[in-house]
Amino acid sequence: MSQSLQALDRAHHLHPFTDFKALGEEGSRIIEHAEGVYIFDAAGNRILDGMAGLWCVNLGYGREELVTAAAEQMRRLPYYNNFFKTTHPPAVKLAEKLCALAPAHLNHIFFTGSGSEANDTVLRMVRRYWTLKGKPQKHWVIGRENGYHGSTVAGMSLGGMAPMHEQGGPCVPGITHVRQPYWFDEGRPEGQDPEAFGRECAAAIEARILELGEENVAAFIAEPVQGAGGAIIPPASYWPAVKAVLAKYDILLVIDEVICGFGRLGEWFGSAHFDLAPDLVPIAKGLSSGYLPIGGVLVGDRVADTLVEEGGEFFHGFTYSGHPVCAAVALKNLQLMEAEGVVERVRDELGPYLASRWTTLADHPLVGEARTLGLMGALELIDPVSGERFDKALAAGTLCRDISFRRGQVMRSVGDTMIIAPPLVITREQIDDLVTLAREALDETARCLAPRLAD
Ligand code: PMP
Numbered sequence: 001m002s003q004s005l006q007a008l009d010r011a012h013h014l015h016p017f018t019d020f021k022a023l024g025e026e027g028s029r030i031i032e033h034a035e036g037v038y039i040f041d042a043a044g045n046r047i048l049d050g051m052a053g054l055w056c057v058n059l060g061y062g063r064e065e066l067v068t069a070a071a072e073q074m075r076r077l078p079y080y081n082n083f084f085k086t087t088h089p090p091a092v093k094l095a096e097k098l099c100a101l102a103p104a105h106l107n108h109i110f111f112t113g114s115g116s117e118a119n120d121t122v123l124r125m126v127r128r129y130w131t132l133k134g135k136p137q138k139h140w141v142i143g144r145e146n147g148y149h150g151s152t153v154a155g156m157s158l159g160g161m162a163p164m165h166e167q168g169g170p171c172v173p174g175i176t177h178v179r180q181p182y183w184f185d186e187g188r189p190e191g192q193d194p195e196a197f198g199r200e201c202a203a204a205i206e207a208r209i210l211e212l213g214e215e216n217v218a219a220f221i222a223e224p225v226q227g228a229g230g231a232i233i234p235p236a237s238y239w240p241a242v243k244a245v246l247a248k249y250d251i252l253l254v255i256d257e258v259i260c261g262f263g264r265l266g267e268w269f270g271s272a273h274f275d276l277a278p279d280l281v282p283i284a285k286g287l288s289s290g291y292l293p294i295g296g297v298l299v300g301d302r303v304a305d306t307l308v309e310e311g312g313e314f315f316h317g318f319t320y321s322g323h324p325v326c327a328a329v330a331l332k333n334l335q336l337m338e339a340e341g342v343v344e345r346v347r348d349e350l351g352p353y354l355a356s357r358w359t360t361l362a363d364h365p366l367v368g369e370a371r372t373l374g375l376m377g378a379l380e381l382i383d384p385v386s387g388e389r390f391d392k393a394l395a396a397g398t399l400c401r402d403i404s405f406r407r408g409q410v411m412r413s414v415g416d417t418m419i420i421a422p423p424l425v426i427t428r429e430q431i432d433d434l435v436t437l438a439r440e441a442l443d444e445t446a447r448c449l450a451p452r453l454a455d
Contacts, residue, residue, distance in 0.1 A: 002030050002042035016151075029405070034061035037423045037430055039410070048409045050420040050434055055227060055259045056290030059333060059342070060423040066291045066329050066336075073328035082111070082322045091322035094331045098283075098298065101268050101334065106281060108304040111296045111322035115258035115284035116150025118295040119221075122254050122280050123154045123172070124316045126219040129252070129303050132310045140212050141254075142205060142220045145177045148228035149221065149256055149282070158221055161228075176212070178204045180226060181234035184369050184380050185389075198235030206245045219252040219280075224270030227259035230417040231378035233371055239274040252279040252303070258295070262286030263337065263424050265374035266347030273373075279303050289333045294326035342424050346374050353428055357435045358420075364442050366396075366449075375424055379438070381416040384446070385453055390416055399448060404441035411438060 006027040014020055015028070030042040037060055039049050052058060059066070073090060080088050095109045110125070112118045123141065130138040143149065145160040156164045157171035160180070165171055179186065179201055187197030209217050220242070226232040246253050255278035260270025263286065267273045271281070279302055284295030299307070307314065320326070337343060351374045358377045362370040368382035381397060383390045390396040397413030404411040404418075412419045422434060 005030055005042070036060050036062060037426050046408065047405065048422075048430065048434055048437060050404075050410045050422050050438075051412050052421055052423045053290050054285070055264070055421045056285035058262055058264070058286040058424045059289040059336060060425040063289070063291075063336065066289065066332055069328045069332035070292065070325050073325045077324050080324060081319065083317060087322075088324050090324045090327035090331060094322070094327040094334075097331055097334050098296070101338075102281070102298050103269065103272065103277065105277065105300050105302075106298040107301055108299040108308075109296045110299060111294065111327070112284075113293050113318055113320040113323070113326075114150070114295045115256075115282060116152040116155035117318055118258065118282035118284055118297050119149040119158050119256065120152050120154040121297045121316065122219075122221065122282055123158065123175075124314075125280065125297065125299070125303065125307070126252055126254070128311070128314060129306055130218050132306050135215070137216055138218045139174045140217045141175050142208055142212075142217065143175060143177050144180045144222055144226075146180045146182065146229040146232075147177070147222060147226060147256075149223075150258075176208060178208050180229065180232065181238045182226075182230070182232045183235055187235075189388075194235040195237040198237035199241045201234075202238055202241030202245055205242060206248075209245070209249050209251065214249045214251070217249065217251050219254050220246060221254040221256060223256045223258075224260045224265065224274055224276070225373055225376060227376070227421070228414065230414040231371070231376050231419045231421070233373050233378075239276060243276065254278060254280045254282070256282050258282055258284045259286075259376075259421070262334075263343040263346050263374075264376055264421065266343065266351045267374075268343055287333070288326060288330040291333070292323075292326040292329045293320075294323065294330050296322075337424075346424050350424070350426065350428070350431065351375060354431050357431055358438075361435065361439060361442070364439065364446075366400075366442050366446050375422055375426070377420045379418040379442075381418065381445075383453065390449075394449060394452060396445065396449060400441055400445040403444045403448070404437065407437060407441055407444070409434065409437040409441065411441065 009028050010024045031039050032042050033040050039047050098109050099107050127139050143158045147160045149155045149158040154172050156168050157175045160177040181201040183194045183197050255271045261283045265273045271278050279300040281298040288294050355372045358372045359370045361367050365384035366381050367379050369380040397416040401413040
């Protein structure tokens with residue numbers, strides 16, 4: 001059965017972010033069902049999902065309440081749109097709930113089907129805003145190298161992933177990128193103090209604003225903690241310094257909460273952890289715990305007031321903006337998270353516990369740094385002989401990822417950075433297992449690499 005599925009997959013299915021030829025040769029893994037924090041493959045192997053799918057299954061797998069919410073809504077109204085002066089109860093109730101959970105100045109939401117569409121919406125909205133303000137020349141958006149904001153053309157242009165730009169270019173004009181606050185790879189090798197490095201990265205934003213001219217810059221966009229870039233937690237000095245720069249100039253702050261929102265960092269929104277007051281907040285993923293596709297942009301009063309009061313028609317929207325079934329599931333997901341105190345548990349109990357356990361991996365010879373924030377964590381792999389990064393040709397991160405999967409745990413690799421972001425309903429015992437499995441994967445990786453390091 002699984003072999004015939006693999007053959008059909010090879011014959012017809014082009015996977016996202018995949019080398020089609022290489023996968024065709026290896027064959028894909030087939031995930032069959034899931035429960036709690038575990039996924040099960042077609043051979044019946046149980047695998048601890050250390051990545052909550054793609055950073056999204058915050059409530060874990062198998063929640064019947066979400067299934068029921070979807071089925072009930074599907075029977076009542078499986079589809080209707082929010083165009084042309086119509087709406088439906090799930091979209092209205094979800095909008096109200098999101099604005100109640102968000103910081104006080106965020107009182108509007110524009111729904112989308114995904115995080116990428118949310119960031120496309122951001123670009124359309126910030127440019128619309130400044131045009132309505134009588135400053136259409138204020139159209140440049142500053143993003144960050146190695147930031148990730150999606151895979152649509154605008155999403156990949158706002159993001160700073162060089163391989164995506166090389167394949168997907170030319171990018172949308174009027175977007176530029178500044179350096180990322182990645183101390184381990186960009187500050188540490190220079191012997192820099194992390195806090196001085198954080199301030200230097202914020203100063204790079206100011207330098208770019210001055211280069212472009214403040215009168216031409218619309219917005220700065222960033223993730224609170226870079227996710228796909230490598231679970232990069234900025235030095236403590238970074239965000240206060242960025243805030244000070246943006247306050248000095250009249251520039252909107254866009255905080256992409258697609259990963260950090262809905263409890264990942266121990267707050268409903270990651271911007272609360274860093275005390276940011278963003279003007280626009282793209283969201284997706286954990287909004288529905290990934291059960292159905294839905295995203296959106298929370299819009300602060302400053303922008304919403306202008307769009308509403310002075311706007312006229314905004315020529316933008318998607319067939320599935322605020323889809324009733326997705327909205328009903330997202331609403332139920334938020335209600336369950338609230339009723340079960342999921343976010344508070346991450347902040348007060350599970351986040352600190354993961355930190356205490358995960359950082360014990362720092363003593364492993366392959367680990368140059370072990371860090372966490374909330375329920376997100378990373379390990380920086382280093383060559384134990386040189387204490388520096390491995391030769392890229394060894395693909396140590398990919399090796400460790402594949403070993404980990406085979407041994408029963410999903411850990412993602414970004415280059416030689418290993419990442420975890422488990423479901424937020426993980427238990428302490430399961431965190432213990434996760435750390436043990438990570439250590440075993442590191443041990444096996446070290447054994448595999450040892451002969452190649454000797455010569
Ligand atoms: N922004 C961030 C920060 C993300 O991590 C992602 C997805 N990994 C996106 C946007 C894009 O979301 P989607 O894949 O739902 O389009």
